[in-house]
Amino acid sequence: MAGVKPVAFAWTRGQVLAVCVGLAYLAWSLAGMDVSAERLATGWEQGARFLGRLFPPELGKMDELWQGIQETLQIAVLATAAGLVLSLPIGLMAAANLSPMPLHVAGRALIAACRALHPVISAILFVKAVGFGPLAGILALVVATVGFVGKLFADAIEEISPKPIEAMRATGASFAGVVLFGVLPQVMPRFVGFATYQLDSNLRNSTMVGIVGAGGIGGALFAAFLRYEYGFVATILATVIAIIVLGELVVNGLRKVLDV
Amino acid sequence: MHANATAGTLRIEQLVKEYRPGQPVLKGIDLAVSGTGLTSIIGPSGTGKSTLIRCINRLVDPTAGRILLELQGQRVDMAQLRGSALRAARRHIGMVFQEYNLVERLTVLENLLTGRLGYLSAWRAWRRRFEAEDVAYALELLQTVGLADFATRRVDALSGGQRQRVGIARALMQRPAVLLADEPTSSLDPKTSVEIMEMLREQGRARGIPVLVNIHDVELARRYSDRIVGMTGGRIVYDGPPPGLQDAHLRQIYGGEAWLA
Numbered sequence: 001m002a003g004v005k006p007v008a009f010a011w012t013r014g015q016v017l018a019v020c021v022g023l024a025y026l027a028w029s030l031a032g033m034d035v036s037a038e039r040l041a042t043g044w045e046q047g048a049r050f051l052g053r054l055f056p057p058e059l060g061k062m063d064e065l066w067q068g069i070q071e072t073l074q075i076a077v078l079a080t081a082a083g084l085v086l087s088l089p090i091g092l093m094a095a096a097n098l099s100p101m102p103l104h105v106a107g108r109a110l111i112a113a114c115r116a117l118h119p120v121i122s123a124i125l126f127v128k129a130v131g132f133g134p135l136a137g138i139l140a141l142v143v144a145t146v147g148f149v150g151k152l153f154a155d156a157i158e159e160i161s162p163k164p165i166e167a168m169r170a171t172g173a174s175f176a177g178v179v180l181f182g183v184l185p186q187v188m189p190r191f192v193g194f195a196t197y198q199l200d201s202n203l204r205n206s207t208m209v210g211i212v213g214a215g216g217i218g219g220a221l222f223a224a225f226l227r228y229e230y231g232f233v234a235t236i237l238a239t240v241i242a243i244i245v246l247g248e249l250v251v252n253g254l255r256k257v258l259d260v
Numbered sequence: 261m262h263a264n265a266t267a268g269t270l271r272i273e274q275l276v277k278e279y280r281p282g283q284p285v286l287k288g289i290d291l292a293v294s295g296t297g298l299t300s301i302i303g304p305s306g307t308g309k310s311t312l313i314r315c316i317n318r319l320v321d322p323t324a325g326r327i328l329l330e331l332q333g334q335r336v337d338m339a340q341l342r343g344s345a346l347r348a349a350r351r352h353i354g355m356v357f358q359e360y361n362l363v364e365r366l367t368v369l370e371n372l373l374t375g376r377l378g379y380l381s382a383w384r385a386w387r388r389r390f391e392a393e394d395v396a397y398a399l400e401l402l403q404t405v406g407l408a409d410f411a412t413r414r415v416d417a418l419s420g421g422q423r424q425r426v427g428i429a430r431a432l433m434q435r436p437a438v439l440l441a442d443e444p445t446s447s448l449d450p451k452t453s454v455e456i457m458e459m460l461r462e463q464g465r466a467r468g469i470p471v472l473v474n475i476h477d478v479e480l481a482r483r484y485s486d487r488i489v490g491m492t493g494g495r496i497v498y499d500g501p502p503p504g505l506q507d508a509h510l511r512q513i514y515g516g517e518a519w520l521a
Contacts, residue, residue: 167361167427170317171434172350172378177385181374185365 050230057238058231065232068210068217069239075137075216076206080199082138083145088191090146091153092179098157111154114147119205123214134215141202141209148201149194153187156194160186192258196251203247207240268330268352268437268469269294270316275325275339277311285311287494289325293438298461298471300481303491304514309474312491313440315339316472317353318346329353331437351378354431356460358443360423364416368407368426371415372398375433394433401429405459421452428459432467439464441473445480453477457484478510 093099094107117125123140130136165182173181210218217236224232275289285308293299301309314320316327318338327338331352341349354375362371376394377385384390402408405425415423424444431439441460445453457473461484464471475481481488482502490498490505490513498509507520 161364163357163359163361164363166319167355167357167430168374168377170319170350170353170355171375171430172347172352173374173380174347174377174382174385176382177374177377177380180385180388181366181370181377182363185363189365 053230054234056231057234058229059235061232061235064220065217065235065239068220068236069243071134072206072210072216072218073203073243075134075141075209076199076202079138079141079206080145080195080202083142083198083202084149084195086142086146087149087153090150091157092183094150094154095157097160097162098179098183107150107154111147111150114143115151116147117143119144119209120212123209124212127213132213132215137206137209137214137216140214141205144205145198145202149191149198152194153191156187156190157183193255196255196258200248200251204244207243270330270438270470270472271326271328272312272316273326273328275312275315275327276323277308277315277320278323284323285494286315286322289494289496291489291496291499293470293472295470296465296468297486298464298473298484299487299489300473300475300485301489301491302475302478302481302513305476307491308494309491310442313442313472313474316438316440317350317355319355329438347378351434352437354434354436354439356424356427356431356439356441356444358446360420360427360447362415362423362426362430365414367412367414368402368418369395369398369411371426372401372430372433375430378434398429398433401432404432404463405429420448421455424448424452424456425459428456428463432463436467436469438469439471441471443474443476446476453480454483460484478505 090107090110092107093103094111096104099107119140122143123136126136126139130139160183164186165178168178168182206216206218207221208218210216210220211222213219217240221233221236221240224230224236270291270293272289272291275286275291276284277286278284289312291312301312303309311320315322316329316338318341322339325339328335329338329349329352331349336345336349338346338349363374366374373390373394376390380390399408399411402411405428407422407425407429410418410422410426415426418426424447427444439460444460445456448456457480460471460473473481473485482505485502488498488500488502488505489496490509492513492515497512498505510520511517
């Protein structure tokens with residue numbers, strides 16, 4: 001025992017090993033990706049030329065722009081609404097403290113499946129399934145919404161205080177009564193928080209599903225790239241940025257009004 | 261006005277509860293309670309007081325035994341009920357909890373109305389449609405428990421004593437045939453504890469129903485009970501009026517002596 005000095009906050013051998021492995025992987029990846037000083041220099045040059053061609057922004061195609069933007073907003077709002085409506089029952093179903101075992105596992109599996117695919121990948125799948133256009137985009141973002149809000153909602157339900165639930169069961173309340181008056185009041189503020197976050201997220205995602213043909217401004221953006229209309233690209237990008245910033249302001253305002 | 265004489269009459273026979281097979285917490289409890297009066301159950305922590313009281317409204321499922329309760333002229337065995345029959349029986353059993361068990365984000369009035377959830381169809385619950393009569397009764401009860409001005413306050417803005425009054429009022433909303441209270445004063449200061457015990461006794465008397473209270477504080481139990489039940493090791497070792505409870509009994513119930521001095 002003597003001679004062993006107690007050390008506070010010491011690194012364990014495992015931690016040192018983990019950091020070394022991490023650093024080694026980074027170095028190996030960098031070597032394999034052909035990222036050299038030379039490559040950075042040519043990339044820089046090309047980037048500067050591209051940036052130059054974005055200006056001046058093309059302002060003559062407002063109709064096409066407006067149509068795309070409108071579709072994007074509609075996709076975002078519709079997908080958020082439909083996704084939230086689905087997330088409520090699926091989240092309830094997936095919560096281990098309310099659902100019987102098989103239902104809870106099925107709910108969790110459904111949510112995991114929705115989360116597994118990036119919106120772009122599910123958008124490609126839906127384009128193949130239901131054809132080009134905004135319907136595919138809406139479906140893709142509904143899936144994303146269920147994956148995100150459903151999971152967080154289920155987690156929130158699992159963290160509620162069981163005490164009021166017990167009291168309501170003791171009054172002879174039905175399951176519906178317990179959920180409506182014991183569970184929902186405890187999780188509703190958080191659900192509204194998830195919902196506004198997802199609206200924000202869907203606004204961004206809906207500008208992108210168009211790239212794979214699922215409707216919205218993304219389609220126009222991609223077409224402009226292909227036609228080397230960099231001026232129009234600049235206009236679209238500026239508009240998208242403006243909308244996202246505006247959307248965030250609206251969502252923040254919404255949160256204040258709803259007091260969450 | 262009063263419930264009929266037999267309503268709320270409770271007879272527990274050979275009640276056994278094992279959370280783990282072979283390790284009974286309750287080892288064959290026999291207990292009969294009838295008429296008006298406050299019965300206190302005292303005993304050390306972990307002796308099954310809470311389990312006993314929760315078996316009555318089946319928040320805990322008993323392993324064996326009968327829990328016979330007179331409700332609306334019918335005798336039911338709570339131990340055998342399940343599903344909607346169990347929910348229907350629970351509507352007549354009020355319960356007050358140590359930590360109040362209120363919904364923090366709802367108002368006082370809304371918390372009271374949850375006492376009527378057993379009578380609300382899912383459709384009406386969804387639309388939050390409570391009977392006007394229930395709302396009127398809730399306001400009346402708030403007057404009774406001294407919280408008339410608090411109807412629209414959110415519960416998370418209330419003190420412990422106020423919350424427990426809301427808890428009592430919620431139980432009374434059920435127009436219960438029997439009132440259970442699980443350590444109703446353990447989270448409260450001495451002065452508030454006295455007020456809560458007084459309220460439980462008075463409300464039980466006013467409604468002509470039996471009140472069953474788990475309590476740690478022996479002095480408080482002596483002061484407010486018509487009858488004291490002492491439990492230790494999952495068995496009843498004293499059952500009688502407060503004056504009959506001697507130091508010898510307390511030694512048997514709690515063990516040791518230093519605390520008696």
